[in-house]
Amino acid sequence: AIQMTQSPSSQSASVGDRVTITCRASQDIGNELGWYQQKPGRAPKLLIYAASTLQTGVPSRFSGTGSGTDFTLTISSLQPEDFASYYCLQDANYPRTFGQGTKVEIK
């Protein structure tokens, strides 16, 4: 199975900060990667698919880049509602695999 290594595991940030989360795949997955946001007690929400395509309705402050093995989720200006956990998910091969998650906390 493809291993997804996500970093950092947690990050403290302030409103207005630029936040970057990275995900590294154990093998080339092209652009077959998605990003999900999860708030406590809630189901995950799709943010980005195909590494860089913003899901409809997701604010433009979220962006995704990368291909091959290295990917990045960037929040350009952190908003109060963005404090949450974020997960990458590879959909290049079965079984699908998630990164371990990144918790973005209030500094």
Place this chain on the structure above:
Amino acid sequence: EVQLVESGGGLVQPGGSLRLSCEASGFTFSSYWMTWLRQAPGKGLEWVANIRRDATKIYYADSVKGRFTISRDNAKNSLFLQMNSLRVDDTALYYCARDYSPQILGAFYDAFDMWGQGTMVTVSS
């Protein structure tokens, strides 16, 4: 209203079985791949299994292969997960999710755009 509603979770002893259900409404269920995912308490997300629109393709995580069976009934807009030989480490909140499989330049991608609220499975003696 467009929604997914899971049910069937509960407390079961190691080695036991449970059958989860996910009832879909508000969209054409038969047009979508469907997926089960889970999240152990305080842990990250884990993809469990998925099933093609017509059930002709099914895939499983290594951790559940041979023990879990995913199925669907398009006439009843329902997705199922039969879980046998349950282990303590199967304890988790189980979600069903819709994959709308967007296509870009001829390639299809997973995109879980709709999730249920989850049903809790606890495996304990």
